[in-house]
Amino acid sequence: MDLKKIAEILKCDFGGENFEITKMNTLRDATKSEISFVANSKYVKDIQSSNAGVIIVDKSTKEFVPECCVALVVESPYWAMATLSKYFAPSIEDNTLPAPMIGEGSTISPKAEIANGAVVGKNCTIMAHVYIGANSQIGDNTVIYPSVAVYRDCKIGSNCIIHANSTIGSDGFGFATNKLGEHRKIYQNGNVVVEDDVEIGSSTAIDRAVFGTTLIKRGVRIDNLVQVGHNCVVGEYSVLVAQSGIAGSTTLGRNIVLGGQSAIAGHLSIAPFTTMAARSGVTKSINESGLTFAGFPLMEHRLWLKLQGKIARLIKQ
Amino acid sequence: MDLKKIAEILKCDFGGENFEITKMNTLRDATKSEISFVANSKYVKDIQSSNAGVIIVDKSTKEFVPECCVALVVESPYWAMATLSKYFAPSIEDNTLPAPMIGEGSTISPKAEIANGAVVGKNCTIMAHVYIGANSQIGDNTVIYPSVAVYRDCKIGSNCIIHANSTIGSDGFGFATNKLGEHRKIYQNGNVVVEDDVEIGSSTAIDRAVFGTTLIKRGVRIDNLVQVGHNCVVGEYSVLVAQSGIAGSTTLGRNIVLGGQSAIAGHLSIAPFTTMAARSGVTKSINESGLTFAGFPLMEHRLWLKLQGKIARLIKQ
Amino acid sequence: MDLKKIAEILKCDFGGENFEITKMNTLRDATKSEISFVANSKYVKDIQSSNAGVIIVDKSTKEFVPECCVALVVESPYWAMATLSKYFAPSIEDNTLPAPMIGEGSTISPKAEIANGAVVGKNCTIMAHVYIGANSQIGDNTVIYPSVAVYRDCKIGSNCIIHANSTIGSDGFGFATNKLGEHRKIYQNGNVVVEDDVEIGSSTAIDRAVFGTTLIKRGVRIDNLVQVGHNCVVGEYSVLVAQSGIAGSTTLGRNIVLGGQSAIAGHLSIAPFTTMAARSGVTKSINESGLTFAGFPLMEHRLWLKLQGKIARLIKQ
Secondary structure, eight states, X not given: OBHHHHHHHTTOOOOSOOOBOOEEOOTTXXXXXXXXXXXXXXXXXXXXXXXXXXXXXXXXXXXXXXXXXXXXXXXXXXXXXXXXXXXXXXXXXXXXXXXXXXXXXXXXXXXSEEOTTOEEOTTOEEOTTOEEOTTOEEOSSOEEOTTOEEOTTOEEOSSOEEOTTOEEEEOOSOEEEOTTXXXXXXXXXXXXXXXXXXXXXTTOEEEOOSSSEEEXXXXXXXXXXXXXXXXXXXXXXXXXXXXXEEOTTOEEOTTOEEOTTOEEOSSOEEOTTOEXXXXXXXXXXXXXXXXXXXXXXXXXXXXXXXXXXXXXXXXXX | OBHHHHHHHTTOOOOSOOOBOOEEOOTTTXXXXXXXXXXSGGGXXXXXXXXXXXXXXXXXXXXXXXTTSEEEEOSOHHHHHHHHHHHHOOOSOOTTSOOOEEOTTOEEOTTSEEOTTOEEOTTOEEOTTOEEOTTOEEOSSOEEOTTOEEOTTOEEXXXXXXXXXXXXXXXXXXXXXXXXXXXXXXXXXXXXEEOTTOEEOTTOEEEOOSSSEEEEOTTOEEOTTOEEOTTOEEOTTOEEOTTOEEOTTOEEOTTOEEOTTOEEOSSOEEOTTOEEOTTOEEOSOBOSTTOEEETTTTEEHHHHHHHHHHHHHHHHO | OBHHHHHHHTTOOOOSOOOBOOEEOOTTTOOTTXXXXXXXXXXXGGSTTOOOSEEEEOGGGGGXXXXXXXXXXXXXXXXXXXXHHHHHOOOSOOTTSOOOEEOTTOEEOTTSEEOTTOEEOTTOEEOTTOEEOTTOEEOSSOEEOTTOEEOXXXXXXXXXXXXXXXXXXXXXXXXXXXXXXXXXXXXXXXXXXXXXXXXXXXXOEEEOOSSSEEEEOTTOEEOTTOEEOTTOEEOTTOEEOTXXXXXXXXEXXXXXEEOTTOEEOSSOEEOTTOEEOTTOEEOSOBOSTTOEEETTTTEEHHXXXXXXXXXXXXXXX
């Protein structure tokens, strides 16, 4: 879509040179042909180092945009970004894409649906009622159980197992809200990448990124009914036990253990080899590796045990 | 079914005039041709204002039933209601219903199943392995991702998005239990109505009402793995974050936010613009609008923060 | 597979008489033609009473294995067991099995998939997009809603209802971890048995046993989004409310109530007629019947109420 059209959609003034915009992206990752936005004053500092060709800003932020970059001024950059995201969303399916390619030795149930543009590797088992979306890729020797949905543009590695009724690549929970309390969807135009040797349980949900990738690294073990929010990174060999959840944009190091029903808030970073006991609730980043935590609010497990002793005494008083 | 037959099923005395009973309903909503019940002494006061043609009661409650209304006396009205509910349950599918009607511009996967009597509006996308039950209605421009099940008699509005593997209209969790501890299913003969502009995540469950409607109002945003119990009302623009749950018959005002893994007990009412932090556990109604709560038991968020400070000091002591 | 081949796979010395090994099993249940293992010193005491034909042990445990039983010595018996489990896993589907048998009066959607070797009883309703795996058995009068997956070798009783998008028999969450933090899958070669008169909600996950059976007894009621781990036993007429979870190898007596979002840790035993309030977290076995508990850590409900009073006073101080 060209810049002039974008300015029209957002109803903002634009008199400069028109050019083609290929994508929406974060300030950090956007290139010259891409458009980004600043919706929060804490990101103003990132404008200078951004390579974005266009940045959507509000009036007060305009002055920080360098000359080499087009500033589109709107009342609410976040709402504008939501508005615009719809125009950059690819169609859910696309029949002009080539027929799906299936590797040698793979068994595809006639009751599975493999969309055009998808590629399935060798010796895979794709069972009944599975959906593999447009341009998705499945590696070799991977087993996908019934009623799994892999949305478009996602990648599943080799030697993976995905159990029934799980969803890979559904939209992240993103929307802008106006002063009237109404919401507008932020189309999630990123994807999910699941590396090799990953096993995912049943009825688990892994959301696609708003931009970029939600990444499940090699060797991860995910149990049933787990939620992984958009733009998370789950480090190698991490273990997410049943009914645990991770909000958006959180990064886990390798060999993290999340106990059953535990949860991690968004935009955090968890050091490698951290263990969270069942029901832990994590609201701050963990910088030191190898510790064990429990409770909500979170504390070191030994402190949590001590607290339980104190509470037991409190009851007796 | 006629009243004589009902009396036979419930094995209770009946010598009055026979007439046709069309439906089971609550005391409040039942009409002259409908049957209701009193299973709990706190509803005795509602008998006088009920228009029900027949009320199932126990011996001690019979005297409160006015002359214009037939009283069927049983040992356990709740068990009797469960017994009877089966007879009022419509068949799951019905091939005598007309073939489904699909609006102009809609794309229906040949691998989806649209039951007889269903109506899909214009420009919808119904993907592979979706199930749309008998007499269900889908509005215009709505996208339903793979393996979503919409049970019979439910309505989904226009401009909605429902992500993969979610279930709309499964039976509410209702049963009667006798003195031996055995359960008898209460057939859930109501439905679910999802209004316009609603987005629902993956692997979310919204149960149909026992009588009447479970209602998701305009503009609501529901994340993945969320539970909405039977007969709930979720107010306009409310936001239910991943893994949160609402037990049956709870009413949420508009623009409620339920944080991740939070929960609300049944039969409560939550004032508009209430925010529940992640992991909140709500066991009482909230009458004042616009407040923020946290914790379980629930308290105002500022008190919860104060409590955490006290607990931190308790640990250090 | 013969013992010589097993010794080769595990790269351990074996010079004895070769014989056929039919199965992997626990020390307690293994027979003369079966192989077991000791991965934890607390099970050393069970070696003497085991009838296993072969036991995988480490060097230090070898001396406890009686002469009548073959000891295969490896560095890590748990890792060896994981390695070996793959060889004992049956194929997911098997086209040499007889065509599925469907009882009189049953309605099977043409969009359901019933694998070879499966048997469906009389008067069942198997809806669109359901998957019934190899050698699975469904009793009479059972209703299975859309997109339910029943994995191979599982049994569902008569008069059961399973709601949409639930999974019966997915693999339990089992794996061995080596010193590098890498995981190896333990193939789950047991099954799930659901007895008669059970109702299971939508998007619920019941994992198959690693060996033996995950058992849901007669009359149980399971709500939506519930997790039941491998090798659990859920007693007659128990009630598992939405979003509750049970970790592996826990046994519930009859008429247990698990409130919403409550959880029970693994390898516990819960006495009959125990009630857990919503959000309870159970980490120890309950031996006395008929009590009501709450909180995490768990305490009797009356103590929990007392604690909440103390906490309320703590905030005011």
